[in-house]
Amino acid sequence: MTVAQPIQVTVQGDDTLCIGDRTTLTAFGATRYVWSPSLGLNSINTATVIAAPQTTTQYRVIGFDAHNCFQDTVDIIVAVGQYPTVSIGPDSLTLNTGVRQQLNPTVTNGPISTWAWSPNINISCTDCATPVVTVKTPVCYAVKATNIFGCAGTDTICIKPFCENTQVFIANAFTPDGDGRNDKLVVRGQGIKTIRMFKVFNRWGQVVFEKANFSPNDVSAGWDGTIKGVKAPPDVYVYICEVVCDNDVTYTYKGNTALMK
Numbered sequence: 001m002t003v004a005q006p007i008q009v010t011v012q013g014d015d016t017l018c019i020g021d022r023t024t025l026t027a028f029g030a031t032r033y034v035w036s037p038s039l040g041l042n043s044i045n046t047a048t049v050i051a052a053p054q055t056t057t058q059y060r061v062i063g064f065d066a067h068n069c070f071q072d073t074v075d076i077i078v079a080v081g082q083y084p085t086v087s088i089g090p091d092s093l094t095l096n097t098g099v100r101q102q103l104n105p106t107v108t109n110g111p112i113s114t115w116a117w118s119p120n121i122n123i124s125c126t127d128c129a130t131p132v133v134t135v136k137t138p139v140c141y142a143v144k145a146t147n148i149f150g151c152a153g154t155d156t157i158c159i160k161p162f163c164e165n166t167q168v169f170i171a172n173a174f175t176p177d178g179d180g181r182n183d184k185l186v187v188r189g190q191g192i193k194t195i196r197m198f199k200v201f202n203r204w205g206q207v208v209f210e211k212a213n214f215s216p217n218d219v220s221a222g223w224d225g226t227i228k229g230v231k232a233p234p235d236v237y238v239y240i241c242e243v244v245c246d247n248d249v250t251y252t253y254k255g256n257t258a259l260m261k
Contacts, residue, residue, distance in 0.1 A: 009033075009063035009072040013051075016079045018151035022052035023078060030063025030072065056080045081149020082109040088143060092158040096167055097246040098191020099135045105155065107145055116144040135161045135191065136246035163245030167191050168216075170239060173258040176225030184222030185209075185257055187241055192216040196250070197242040200257075208232060216243070225259055234259050 013025035026048040027033050035044045040053035051059065058077045065071070088105045095101055103117075117126045121139055124132040133141065140158040168189040174182050187195050195216060200209040200223055214221040225232050241253045 005065075006070045007063060007065050007072050009061065009074045011061060011074050011076045013076070015076055016081070016149050018149060019054060019080050019082055020052075022050050025049050025051055025059065025061075025076065025078075027061045027063060027074070031066040032064040034062045034064075036060050051078055053078055053080055079149060081147055081151045083151045084109040084112065084145050084147050084153035086143060086145045086153040086155040088141075088155045088157040090157070092160055094160045094162060095135045096191055097135050097161045097163050098167060098189075100132050101135060101159070102130055102132045103141065103143075103157065104130050105143060105145070107153070109151070109153075110145075110147050112145045113148050114146045116146075118142050133159060135159055137161060138247070161191070161245075161247040163191060163243075163247060163249050163251055167245070168241065168243060168251075168253050170241065170253070170255060171257060172255070173260055174225065175260050176231070177261060184219055184224050185239070186219055186222035187216055187243075189216045189243070191246050193244045193246050193248070195221070195241065195243050197240070199240050201238045201240075202232075203235060203237075208237065232259055234261050 007030050009027055009029040011025055011027050014023040017023050033045060033047055035041055035049055038044050040051050040057060042050040056079045058075055060073060060075050062071055062073050085108045086105050088103055115127055115129050117123060117131055120126050122134045122136050138160055140156055142154060142156045144152050144154050146152040170187055171185060174185045176183050187198055195214050198211045199207055202208050208227045209223040211221050236256050236258050238256055242250060244250050
């Protein structure tokens, strides 16, 4: 004599998917199965079914033993998520070298659980929502935003750097009197890789100061208002400065500065 025993049905399978995807659900512990509702299922009377619902759906499977003496019921909710849409903004931005630009993507169909930015070049973070990039060289940034359902959206933005004369500042006057304020004629700027050459001339075209291959904003590389160790007379001097920007473009700047007591 065979005595039928109660059964216990379990279900395995991925219970979260993106719209348009499918998941495999498999029931265990019984001999015969009936699934419902049938919407989105490829079968309703097999242990393993393929579910492709268009919206979040609660499926129920009833399992029966071989003798139809016992049955057990299990419910499983298959959550369906929408693919997020991500927009960083315009396809490209043209910005001064040295500028720090925050990227602020807008998203639909969140919430977003993970962010992934690439490449990891001149960017403050690769796993945050709003990184800050420092403009140096041409680069296209891609972002992948994944929501809580595991569905991902992507977008790309290209940064095009340029260098212009407003990025270099050389004072139109300085006072080398040793008071610690504006004592030197310094080449200042942002987005500048190096100062290739800086020369200062007197009114007769004679070079009174020159310096090559130094960094911007370096006070020690500035002109202290002396000529061969002797204080230069107050006058208007002409300078020429050649710089290499972060994007490797070379620019030459010319101007006048007044040496004042």
